[in-house]
Amino acid sequence: MKKAFGPLLAVAGVMFVVAPFLIANAPYESTMGLIQKIFYYHVPSWFAMYLAIAVCGVASAIYLFKGTPVADAYATAGAEVAVLFGANGLVTGPLWGRVAWGVWWQWDVRLTTALLLELIFIAYLMVRRFGGPGAEKLAAATALFGTATAPFVYKSVDIWRTVHPNTNVIPTLRPSMGGPFAFSSLAFLLLSTLLLTARVHLAKRQMMVDQLYLAHEDQL
């Protein structure tokens, strides 16, 4: 991954430059018009968040049961990336809602649960920051509960009749819209993967520095 990181970063950069042109050329949605185009940005953000949550959840389970320090690094990275892309989704959602619904926020199941999911992972980061020694395990448990909530957030729009569009929208997209959508989703997933690996790399370096420091202390 270390060697591929630079080229992949370049690819992601190019994709983020090309994507606006593809989105601009995609046809207008008949009822919503221009504002619908935020969809190419909003939905992939949540995809990236779900990916990061999955990484965080799996890594937390491994850390909890095996105690591998690297798994903990992946879990932190996953949580941070999840919070970042979740915030992105929570900002772009109301922008769309203001035009489509006339209000910034609706107390709808999807919106509420998505906000909760974001809060759970912010809580995760707070526990790590303020929990003191042993907080990693506590955080790992938080991540597991957060990961268990995530599928519920995703499916909530299909269970209840909500004002938020449901998960059927994406598979039924016309190719002229589905193409740019797939492209921007890929770009977001690539970006989140790159951010994840960069963050894991940083955490590994931190661990190395800590170990060197301890070894140095021992010698004195």
Add this chain to the structure above:
Amino acid sequence: MFVRTAWLVLRKDFAIEVKSLEVLTTTLFFAISCVLIFAFAFVKNGQAPEDAAAGILWIAIAFSGTLALGRTFERERYGETLRALLLAPAPRPALYVGKLLGMLALLAVAEALLVPLIAFLFQAALFSRPLLLAGILAGGTVGFSAVGTLFAAMLVRARSRDVLLPILLYPITIPVIIGGVRGTAALLASPVDEAGAIMWIGILTAFDVVFVTLSLWTFEPLMTE
């Protein structure tokens, strides 16, 4: 062995509590104070909005539950008895189940007081479908306590645990609290929305299964140093 350990833990907590009644009285008092504060917030011209009773009931349960969780485990920390419990040659999940049952018993007492109180103060027809109400209360309380017991037990060792417990507990258990509030509101609707209440009991049960399974699964590695 499993059932016996859980029972012994429950009996131990019960014996300690009966002597001082500290957690029970403070929790009940706090629950009633919550009801009063929210009554002041919602009542206009001597009348509360229709759904307010459901929300107030669950807020009081959640807040007083958090207080009780903190106090029960503070007691274990103070006496350094949690370590002793964990050293005992007993299955760890059984310790969790014992603690959880104690918490459930405590909240059941609190609810036995809160529900009539709210029905009385807000003229809420909470007792029109006693079985459904019991189902919603049980579903919500189990989910809330399952997560709460796990996190309170873990936080015994953490720094700034008083702050971290609500921070962790509320985002994770809010789906359960929403289920409780909406289910209770369905009972308060006129005519009573039985199908709605049953749907919410189903959702609460699903969350309970997920939360209890996750807690039993993670309690052992979490409590191992």
